[in-house]
Amino acid sequence: MPVETKDGSALHLKVKDAIIQLINDGEYKPEAQLPTEAEFCDKYGVSRTTVRTALQQLTMEGYIYRKRGSGTFVAAHKVKQILTTTVEHFSKQITMQGKNR
Amino acid sequence: MPVETKDGSALHLKVKDAIIQLINDGEYKPEAQLPTEAEFCDKYGVSRTTVRTALQQLTMEGYIYRKRGSGTFVAAHKVKQILTTTVEHFSKQITMQGKNR
Amino acid sequence: MPVETKDGSALHLKVKDAIIQLINDGEYKPEAQLPTEAEFCDKYGVSRTTVRTALQQLTMEGYIYRKRGSGTFVAAHKVKQILTTTVEHFSKQITMQGKNR
Amino acid sequence: MPVETKDGSALHLKVKDAIIQLINDGEYKPEAQLPTEAEFCDKYGVSRTTVRTALQQLTMEGYIYRKRGSGTFVAAHKVKQILTTTVEHFSKQITMQGKNR
DNA sequence: GTGGTCTAGACCACA
DNA sequence: GTGGTCTAGACCACT
DSSP: OOOOOOSSSOHHHHHHHHHHHHHHTTSSOTTOBOOOHHHHHHHHTOOHHHHHHHHHHHHHTTSEEEETTTEEEEOOHHHHHHHHTTHHHHHHHHHHHHHHO | OOOOOSSOSSHHHHHHHHHHHHHHTTSSOTTOBOOOHHHHHHHHTOOHHHHHHHHHHHHHTTSEEEETTTEEEEOOHHHHHHHHHHHHHHHHHHHHHHHTO | OOOOOSSOSSHHHHHHHHHHHHHHTTSSOTTOBOOOHHHHHHHHTOOHHHHHHHHHHHHHTTSEEEETTTEEEEOOHHHHHHHHHHHHHHHHHHHHHHHTO | OOOOOOSSSOHHHHHHHHHHHHHHTTSSOTTOBOOOHHHHHHHHTOOHHHHHHHHHHHHHTTSEEEETTTEEEEOOHHHHHHHHTTHHHHHHHHHHHHHHO
């Protein structure tokens, strides 16, 4: 099920949105392990970099957390709620980060 | 007491530095037996692989020596000095190699 | 083509020896890029860790050098000679250390 | 459920027999993974060496096979049958092995 | 899409 | 009961 590239928006945002959808739909349950980076690459037909950008944003926004050497997991709801209220703050940081490169 | 002390992004480098510190501070004296790999795992909250990577480097740099079936020991200072000098020589060669690309 | 060729009970030593052989035979020429870690895994039927252990030793002994994100390459001969001499010196020191127990 | 030590026979033989029993009873099914060495130590209250001696004999007699880094597994029945017919031959080899030490 | 680091946990060789 | 080797597979840093 590759994501489409019709309009001008970034590919990684589509991957990100697709994953958020699956989390909200309960497809990926709290504390459950998500597919690996490689599996997301296959699943959406995108590069590793694209997947990582999406997962990085989801991590910063509190949807997921990652454990080195173990995997990627869905954050517990409580944490998710707290964090989403500060997404605006986060977005600024992300933007700034982009500027620093 | 997990490591968070220093620079050196890699975990095994933090473990390595922590152990060097303890040796230099005289916490672990020459010829004394060090904790086992498992104990270092507990102490620093890392996997055995990470501990072994640190101990392997310490062995190569002459800080410690290991005897299968017996344990890990602090090297006598004299030997340590001889070897660390050699290691620097090493590092330069490798660095030069990289520069030549 | 799994390794079964030589002595040296450890698997990573057999992989290492096999690669040295190929370098000395001119199969892998100086400055040429070697197969990736994954390819060595397939070729010799071993895990990535085993391949990495072999490549790590070859790096220390100056046969090859590695560039993150790029690949593994055969070292120029001159550099190789300098380093292998150093390594022998090393080995003696370590061996002597063991004898002192 | 520690094994008893009443009579003079070796402890490892009791462990061995206990495991054979569990295989024949279908407790451990063909191709199933057996408990680890450490678990057998706990289970029977014996040392690692004892467990290893038992597992080593079971391997040679074709009841089980071991994969380094993976675990110990029950051999398929067919293989077991073929091998048990040559157990006598095996026993000689084991005896000879003991002599060589 | 490479090499680098890390996890978790197995069996092996030796003392 | 230590250190040594190996497996399988994850995420990370860089090109």
